[in-house]
Amino acid sequence: MTELLIRRRKGMTSVKEMPVLQDGPPPGGFPAIRYARRIPNSGPGGVVIFLVASSVVSYGLYQVGQGNRKRRAYKQEKFEARKAILPFIQAEEDARFVREKQKYLEEEARIMANVPGWKVGESVYHTKKWRPPAARRIYADYQ
């Protein structure tokens, strides 16, 4: 019934006289659609692009080198400072070590006083070179 309401014409005598209602193009047709490629051949060529890219890369690498120089200078300053301070710290530690070693030898002498043939502070090595004291604990199950 809605078809009749939409497509009705004056002077119709039958449903077969209703005009055809189609969805079609506007009068004059649709405008033309562009589907052809349009890639222009203008702009910088390959040589120019290569030169620009290589200059950017070179500038970056130059900055890397400058940064490395700066970092090396910082490192050198730090190491020079450490070199200047090292003897003082080593001297302090030596004095402390010798004091502690004296106390330790006295304690050892006191403990091993009754053991015959015990040499206090005897080195466990055959060499006469200075060996730092061994710092590992000795466990009972050490293989």
Place this chain on the structure above:
Amino acid sequence: MSSEEGAAVAPYIPVTTSSVLMSANKHFAHFCRAQNKAFLDCKRADPNPEKCLHKGLDVTSCTLSVLKELHEKCPKEMDAYAKCMDYYGNEFKLCRKQQQEFENACPLKA
């Protein structure tokens, strides 16, 4: 509070924290060069601590005397520099301002 008449002022004992030592490193390198070198040569020859005690004493006394002298000449700049180094974990590049002031106040050629 000002000190009273006749009261003895305690002698300055330098505090040798890492920040103080790092602050004054150029002065140590300049003023204690001979003692440091002698001690290190002795250590290189024989690492035994008991053998280089006397030279170590020279090094220690030289270092402490340098610190005392710096405390007399430019205490404020030295303390500011050491405080900055302490705050920034002994990074030289973060304490350039204080370093410049310290080196202007107590130059190496003094």
